Amino acid sequence: MSTTVPSVLFVCVHNAGRSQMAAAFLTHLTQGHLQVRSAGSTPADAVNPIVVEAMKEVGIDIAAEIPKVLTTEAVQASDVVITMGCGDACPIFPGKRYLNWQLDDPAGQGIDAVRPIRDDIEARVRALIAEILPALGQR
Template sequence: MSTDKPSVLFVCVHNAGRSQMAAGWLRHLAGDTVEVRSAGSAPADQINPVAVAAMAEVGIDITDQKPKILTPEASEASNVVITMGCGDVCPYFPGQTHLDWELDDPAGQGIQAVRPIRDEIRKRVEALMTELLPSA
């Protein structure tokens, strides 16, 4: 059996909302079976507090995460790179899967608007897991 676990990089411009929620879901649902990264091309100073609150409502704590700059190294080290409908251009490396998830931006939105984004991200992360971990 291969010990290489799949790695996923979630990318959005500020790495403060969608990509952080997606990374939080994948860490929560996949545990240590998947290596999870997130980054942004222009990282914010902090994670969107409404995204933190929306994730806390479902028992996922992302308060320890910080927005990070997207590096070619992080991209190259990932099997799957998922951009969050924000027009980010990622470095492309052979053998990678690139996906673009069109999602509303939670920036500036209230909790009522962020909950459906959070729930849509969960559905997409669950579908991604069935592809990455077919035996799970």
């Protein structure tokens, strides 16, 4: 069995909403069993405050997170790259697994519109965990 920790990179345009929620759920639910990164092709100045509020409702605080720029190194260092509307901005490397999650953008949305996006992301992250780490998916 390999001793390397699998790594997942979530990418969206601004790294202020969808990718931040996905990374936070994966980090929270796997408790360090995976290396988790998030980035944006054109990062915002701050995480969307409505997204921060929506995540607090489920007990996850992402208020201290800062949007990060997508780098080639981050993609190369990841086993799984999950894109969320970043289009062609995400570099493609052989040997990586790529998934594209079609999700509404929470930018400019109110809390009532962000909650279903958050819940959809959580369900997708749980399915990913069940696939990557079956023992954790059984919890």
